[in-house]
Amino acid sequence: MSPRIDLHAHSTASDGTLTPAELVRAAAEAGLDVLAITDHDTTAGWEPAVRALPSGLRLVRGAELSCRWYGEEPAVPLHLLAYLFDPDHPDLVAELARVRLAREERGERIVRLLQADGIEVSWSEILAGAGGGTVGRPHIAQALIRAGLVATTTEAFGPDWLGERYRLPKEDIEVFHAVRLVLAAGGVPVFAHPRATRRGRIVPDELIADLAAAGLVGLEADHEDHSPAERAHVRALAAELDLLATGSSDFHGTHKTVRLGAFTTDVEAYERIAAAGVTEVASG
Template sequence: MRIDLHTHSTESDGTEAPQQVMAAAAVAGLDVVALTDHDTTSGWQQAASAVHEQGVALVRGIEISCSVGGISVHLLGYLIDPSSEPLTRELDHARDSREHRARRMVDLLTPDTGLTWEQVRAQAAPGATLGRPHIADAMVVAGVVADRNEAFATYLASSGKYHVSHYAPHPARAVELVRAAGGVPVMAHPLAHQRGRVVDESVIREMADAGLGGIEVFHRDHDDASRRRAGELASELGLFVTGSSDYHGTGKDNRLGENTTTPRVLETIAAQATSPTGILWP
């Protein structure tokens, strides 16, 4: 069984609609895929509608944008109850902050690039969680940069003059919210140094104390040393290990199924979840 537990659609910063992600998962030979859009569950219903047609099981999930000490942390939450009020309140706050941040960044970029808010909005599906990838895509369309990678390496770099911070919960708090929503929290690519600064291991230990279930060890942004250390941390803290693609369609080079999770770990996730949201099988 081939299982990929980290993908994105047009409901956040992917380039394919949820149904297209499911179709792509079938073409890639996956048996199970998780849809984990940033700070939203709005793509679940669309993805669920394609389960039987594509013959691919769906793990309904989310990727929560967190921060500690100015360092970004991403937390995957699987099988949460989307009606959990504490979680939805936190997500609404984060999404509002992200949109205000994007608007402010565009305001800063406009004098130097000519980029407009209308051009950025045109890159996002209605109701999608808007973020820097949409700004990057608008810059590509406008001919300012060649691709997303160039945009993030230059104009959208966290250390650059156009950077604007935004609200994001502490990752340990996000872990608690996922557990309270009956879901299973997994830290995404915790040692991906090439993305920028990573949190101290003490933060991962704090997340484990708060109820973290697993660590995404097998990810393309982890080199061999990072995978080895992440695996050691998982073993030390009693956490399970996942592997995933972090698929974004054409938005990134990541390919579906390039890293996978074992069936035994999927069983563990299903067993730990306490919400009514189960795995949707064909």
């Protein structure tokens, strides 16, 4: 039987609902052989995940970088998965710290907008709910759910709430700069869910070709936010550009309905990623 490999999952170090320790245990219980922990703009979950790693599970340490492409107006947000990089690389550390601070400041501004409209949400409670992790809109969504204003995270991200009315722009990393930073830190950059039109605007294939020329290694093809046609498109583009094609759940715990291992990466692509990174895959 081929190994089951899921290369995109989140913990409470960012906006997941399982702690890093709970995440790796859940991965083992789900029958995974390899899991990547890829919290937003942070490596805070790496150490506790490694300490709790169950026997037989391998852990790919990574992060999901918040990026933006400025080739259109307004700029297009996108995400870059970075695997097996040096977590102490000074330039990357500084940029991730800047993005985390900007995300927190944006969150506090959103809460003030909600409060100005008479919506009783508490910034201190939202911070506490994040458990020291990177604060994001999902944490505000949970506050709206606790207040009985919405029933689900999906509803909270709708146009009446955090999707439009109370949405504010945030500072991200220019995408070519992000690719260069990941490579300089010895990591492996993979474009997350590049064709997910249900999330909003997407970038043209020509940009992905330019990113490939700049050192992008792979494209996440199999993802819950890609339709079958979009998955096929991404796989064909990856083959055309000689990029790896990956698959993963983008698991967030109860913030989303998708389960660990819902989509997986083939062993050849995983082995190429594992061989290319400067940080070794951890084994339980």
